[in-house]
Amino acid sequence: MLDADLKEQLKAYLARITRPIEIRANLDDGEASQEMRSLLQDLTLLSDQIHVVETRNAGERTPSFSLGTPGQDIHLRFAGIPLGHEFSSLVLALLHVGGHPPKLAPEVIEQIQGLDGDYRFETYFSLSCQNCPDVVQALNLMAVLNPRIQHVAIDGALFQDEVERRQVMSVPKVFLNGEVFASGRMGVEEILAKIDTGASAREAEKIKGKAPFDVLIVGGGPAGAAAAIYAARKGIRTGIAAERFGGQVLDTLGIENFISVSHTEGPKMAAALEAHVRQYEVDIMNLQRAEKLVPAGDDGLIEVQLASGASLKSKTVVVATGARWRQMNVPGESEYRNKGVAYCPHCDGPLFKGKRVAVIGGGNSGVEAAIDLAGIVAHVTLIEFEAKLRADEILQRKLRSLPNVDVIVSAQTMEVTGDGQKVTGLVYKDRGTGERHTIALEGVFVQIGLLPNSEWLKGTVALSARGEVEVDAHGRTSVPGVFAAGDVTTVPYKQIVIAMGEGSKAALSAFDHLIRTSAPASARKAA
Structure with missing residues (x-):
C-alpha cells in the first residue's frame, strides 16, 4: 500500500509513540475495505505498538477505523482511506493517540479540556482538498484531549450516498451533533471560538x-x-x-x-x-x-x-x-454558496463527480480549473465575459483538447438558479445579441480574480x-x-x-x- 520511502519516513515518526494504539477497523469484502486493510497492515509492520482488530458492524460506516489506547476514552474515527492530503492527518492522529504531546499552547489545551458539553463532530473531506487537513487534524486532536468530544472524518467521494442525502456540496464541511457547524478551513482556535462563546x-x-x-x-x-x-x-x-x-x-x-x-x-x-x-x-x-x-x-x-x-x-x-476571491454579485450566488456555488475546484471538485458544472472566468485560474474539473465531472462549460480567453496559450491548447468542455465567450453571467436547496442552473446573456440562455447544471466554480x-x-x-x-x-x-x-x-x-x-x-x-x-x-x- 505504501511505498518503501514513505514507510521509512513513517517508521521514524511512529518511533515517537509512547503507548499502545488499538485500531478497530470496520471492513467488508469490498475493494475499498481491501485497500484499508492493506494500509493498516503496513502500520502494524512499522510499529509494534499498533494493533488492528477487524469488525463487521452494520451500525458503523464501512470501511472505517477508530483509534484508541488502553485507559483513555478517545472517540476518533476515519471513514475512508486517509491518503493524499489526509495522510498527514493519519500520522498526527497516530502520534497523539500514542501519547506524543501536541504542539499547542498550554492555555489552549486547558481550554479544550475544560469544555463543558458533549460534541459529536463529523467532517466531510476530499483527498485533493488542501484546506481539509487543518480541520480534520484540529478536531482529531480535540477528541484526543477531551473524552466528551467525538470526531469522524469522512471521505465524501467514498460515501457519495451520504453526501447526496446531507447535501454536502463543499469541503471541508463540519456537522456538530447532526447540524451544520461550519464550512471551510478552520484550526483549533477558530473551532474553539465558535463553541466556547466566552473565548x-x-x-x-x-x-x-x-x-x-x-x-x-x-x-x-x-x-x-x-x-x-x-x-x-x-x-x-x-x-x-x-x-x-x-x-x-x-x-x-x-x-x-x-x-x-x-x-x-x-x-x-x-x-x-x-x-x-x-x-x-x-x-x-x-x-x-x-x-x-x-x-x-x-x-x-x-x-x-x-x-x-x-x-x-x-x-x-x-x-x-x-x-x-471576487464574487459575481448576481442573484443566487450568495444563496447557493456551498450549495453548488464554489470557489475552490481542487477542494470541491470531487463532490461533483459525474455532474455538470460551469467555470466562470477565462484567465489562467479559470482555465486551469476547467482542465482539472474535466477529469472528474461529466461536463464543464467555461464562461468568459470578454470576446476571447485571457489564459496562457499553452493552457488554452490543453483546454481545447478536452472532449467534455464547452467554451462560451462574450457571455455575461446573470443569475444562478436553484431549487432552494442546491444549484440547478445558470443564466447568461450573449453580449453580442443580448439574448439570454439557461444552462442546466449542478455546480458553478467562480474564478474571476481578486x-x-x-x-x-x-x-x-x-x-x-x-x-x-x-x-x-x-x-x-x-x-x-x-x-x-x-x-x-x-x-x-x-x-x-x-x-x-x-x-x-x-x-x-x-x-x-x-x-x-x-x-x-x-x-x-x-x-
Whole structure:
C-alpha cells in the first residue's frame, strides 16, 4: 500500500509513540475495505505498538477505523482511506493517540479540556482538498484531549450516498451533533471560538490591556509575515493582528514560482511563515479582523479598531490585509454558496463527480480549473465575459483538447438558479445579441480574480478606483505613519514573492519613519 520511502519516513515518526494504539477497523469484502486493510497492515509492520482488530458492524460506516489506547476514552474515527492530503492527518492522529504531546499552547489545551458539553463532530473531506487537513487534524486532536468530544472524518467521494442525502456540496464541511457547524478551513482556535462563546470576549479583554506597539502589522499573509520579521529584527516592539495567519496562501494548492523552492503547497508555506515569525519577539494576535483605522491624534498613536470590540495602538502601522476571491454579485450566488456555488475546484471538485458544472472566468485560474474539473465531472462549460480567453496559450491548447468542455465567450453571467436547496442552473446573456440562455447544471466554480480587503480603510486612506491602497515607492500611504504592502495595494503583479518584498520594504520604511519622527528637531532639520 505504501511505498518503501514513505514507510521509512513513517517508521521514524511512529518511533515517537509512547503507548499502545488499538485500531478497530470496520471492513467488508469490498475493494475499498481491501485497500484499508492493506494500509493498516503496513502500520502494524512499522510499529509494534499498533494493533488492528477487524469488525463487521452494520451500525458503523464501512470501511472505517477508530483509534484508541488502553485507559483513555478517545472517540476518533476515519471513514475512508486517509491518503493524499489526509495522510498527514493519519500520522498526527497516530502520534497523539500514542501519547506524543501536541504542539499547542498550554492555555489552549486547558481550554479544550475544560469544555463543558458533549460534541459529536463529523467532517466531510476530499483527498485533493488542501484546506481539509487543518480541520480534520484540529478536531482529531480535540477528541484526543477531551473524552466528551467525538470526531469522524469522512471521505465524501467514498460515501457519495451520504453526501447526496446531507447535501454536502463543499469541503471541508463540519456537522456538530447532526447540524451544520461550519464550512471551510478552520484550526483549533477558530473551532474553539465558535463553541466556547466566552473565548472571544476574554481575548478582547487581553488585547485591550496591551501597550502601544512601535510597528503593528495588520494581516498575516506573505506581506504581513515579512513585515513582522523585518520589524522584529530591528529590535522594536512589533505586533501582528491577522484574521487568519497565512492569508490567501492557505487556499493555494501548488506553488511553483517561489524562487529557490521548485514546488510547495500553500498550507505548508503558511505554516512555515508562522513558524518563522514566531522565532522572533512578535506579539501574534490571530482571529482578529480590523474594522477601522484612526489616524494619530495628539498622543502620536495610530489606532486600529477590531471587530471583537478591542483596539490596538501603535506608532506606525503596516496594512497587509491582502485580497479575496471576487464574487459575481448576481442573484443566487450568495444563496447557493456551498450549495453548488464554489470557489475552490481542487477542494470541491470531487463532490461533483459525474455532474455538470460551469467555470466562470477565462484567465489562467479559470482555465486551469476547467482542465482539472474535466477529469472528474461529466461536463464543464467555461464562461468568459470578454470576446476571447485571457489564459496562457499553452493552457488554452490543453483546454481545447478536452472532449467534455464547452467554451462560451462574450457571455455575461446573470443569475444562478436553484431549487432552494442546491444549484440547478445558470443564466447568461450573449453580449453580442443580448439574448439570454439557461444552462442546466449542478455546480458553478467562480474564478474571476481578486478583490482587495480594504473596505475598513474607506474614508481614511486613499484608495484607487479598484479599491487598492495607493502607495508610493516606499510603501507609504496617504496617512502619515501608515504603510501598506501586498495584494491590498496598487503594486502590480499579485505574487507571493512580490508581496514578501513589499512587506519587507514597508517594515523598513516604518522603521525609518520612527527614527526620523523621534529624532531631535535639530537632527531632523539636518537630515
